[in-house]
Amino acid sequence: MGLRERKKAGTRAALSWAALRLAAERGLDNVKVEDIAEAAGVSPRTFNNYFSSKGEAIATHHLDRCLRIAEALRERPAEPLWDAITHAVLPQFEPGTAVADQPAPDPAKWTAGVRTVLDEPAVQGELLRAGARAEAEIAAAVADRTGTDPEQDLYPHLVASAVMAAINTAMAHHLRTDPPVPASRLLTDALACIAAGLPAP
Amino acid sequence: MGLRERKKAGTRAALSWAALRLAAERGLDNVKVEDIAEAAGVSPRTFNNYFSSKGEAIATHHLDRCLRIAEALRERPAEPLWDAITHAVLPQFEPGTAVADQPAPDPAKWTAGVRTVLDEPAVQGELLRAGARAEAEIAAAVADRTGTDPEQDLYPHLVASAVMAAINTAMAHHLRTDPPVPASRLLTDALACIAAGLPAP
DNA sequence: ACGCAAATATGCGTGGTGCGCAATTTTATG
């Protein structure tokens, strides 16, 4: 990867992290695009060259994570489908994988702030949009693996959609509970339940 | 239902239909809130008393449809869960159930216009948000039926999420195909596939 | 090492939008 792309990825990351951090501290609409740009050391106009809204900047974290799932799926062509999916999903939600930055002044305040931000309607919408985008990639990966055609068959999209459903449900539950149930347990349960056809309990 | 609520529902319907119709005719961003309000016979300010964006006004149709699914689910407590779900979902997507208004000047132009509108990012986001809202209602219905607790158990949310996944996937495929495959077949296939645990083909 | 072309960042201007506030009209109730 050349200097060009690295700088681009750098400012993108700086912008999205700044957006999340500031929003978690002050609340989403007490943060202006100007503030985020300043925190990332770029011009306000540049922010909109990368993201078209504050919500999108924040949701990028989720998008990247889910795109990594599709990537991981392609690296496990040997296992049975649902085993591969489980093993592709879980590592992306290990604590410490992404938050290993400097935004940890107080872990309690931090998670509370994040929870508040994620309740914001604008952010929720963007998270869903991110999930939809990732779904396409996952569907493509599943299609390759199973020899189905994304244009023709429902199957790959259905699997991808169900996986995202499991993730969203598990994460929603994770945010809802206090003290938080570990995400890994919720995710394995949810995926197993779906792979079992969601039988009535 | 009193006069008050009926008028309220009336203007809400008028606004959302006007929004969809105008957007399908001219394209979403060639329509200003002012135009929609005028077409519905209310003040521009009133539009924002009902919806906070054009996309939300349009997505209301989808939301209402999905809420009716939750309602229908509660009216079928006898059947096995997935039979009830299938029977609750299908009628809401019968052609002619909702479009029986006056917006049918040319069916070809109409569906093409709708397809264009649904490609708009703003609308997609709102559709996803509508799905998420409906999901909560469906989850509640499933929880009642299965004796699970939405606050505590993953199961009802997981089922609701999977149902919405099936609907979204089926509708996306329905819009993608030309000539369109009947939605009913896609929906039954998708729901059956999920109830079977999405086995690799 | 140098220079050219492409990609990227920036500044400015503009139309549109979401929403708070206060006044007015319409509806429900006793």
Next chain:
DNA sequence: CATAAAATTGCGCACCACGCATATTTGCGT
């Protein structure tokens, strides 16, 4: 019919997405 509650309306403001023109940085061939 009177009074309270709710909905609609008009006004106004702050914010934001985005197009366009310009300056700067990066990649690459020589």
